C-alpha cells in the first residue's frame with residue numbers, strides 16, 4: 001500500500017492510495033464520515049430567549065457549529081469513567097449572554113476550556129433587537145456522524161484516477177484539433193504522436209472532445225488499483241487528523257477481530 005498526499009490545507013486534503021480494493025476504499029470513506037469523533041453541542045439550557053426563534057431552532061443552530069478540541073483530552077460519554085453522567089473528561093460547558101440590538105455569533109459563546117472554540121467566529125446564531133436578550137448554558141461532548149450528522153467529521157469522496165491518451169495523428173479535423181488544443185492547453189504543432197494526460201481536471205476536460213473527434217483518437221483508462229480521496233473537514237478537526245483517526249479506528253477494529261479469532265481456537 002502506497003499513500004501519497006496530493007494537496008493539503010486546513011480544511012481540505014487530497015491523497016492517493018495504491019493497492020487497495022474498492023470495498024476497503026469504501027470502508028475508509030465510511031469510517032472518516034461516520035466514526036471519527038468530533039465535538040458538538042448536545043444540550044442547551046436557556047435562561048432567556050427573547051429572539052424571534054423558538055428555543056429548539058436556536059438549539060439546533062448551536063448544535064451545528066463545528067468546535068475545535070484537543071483530540072486526546074476527551075472521552076465519548078458512553079466510554080467515560082463517569083458512566084455517561086457527565087464530567088470534565090467528557091463534557092465542556094459553553095455560556096452565552098448577549099443583549100440586543102445585534103447579531104449573536106458563535107464567537108459570543110464563552111468557555112473555560114481553551115481548546116474548545118468555534119471553528120468560524122462569524123457563524124450567526126440569531127439576531128436580537130433592542131431590549132432582547134439571549135442567555136444559555138450549553139454542553140458540548142464528543143460524538144460521531146453515525147449518531148447525528150452534527151458530529152460528522154468530514155465530507156469524503158474518492159475516485160479511480162483516469163489516464164487519457166490522445167493519438168495526435170488521428171486528431172486532424174479542425175473542430176477536434178481546436179477542442180483538444182483548448183482543453184490540453186497545448187499546441188498540436190509540436191506535439192509527439194501521443195499526448196498522455198494524468199491530471200484529473202485536464203483529463204475530464206479533454207473527454208468532452210470525444211464526441212467531435214474520430215473514434216479511437218482519444219482513449220480513457222481508469223486505474224482501478226489506485227484511489228484518490230478528497231477529504232473536506234466540516235468539523236473542528238483538520239483533514240489530516242481525520243485520516244489519522246480513521247486509521248486508528250480501523251486498526252482497533254482489526255485488533256478486536258484478531259482477539260476474537262484467538263478465542264475461537
Ligand SMILES: [Zn+2]
Nearest residue numbers: 080082087090
Ligand atoms: Zn465523563
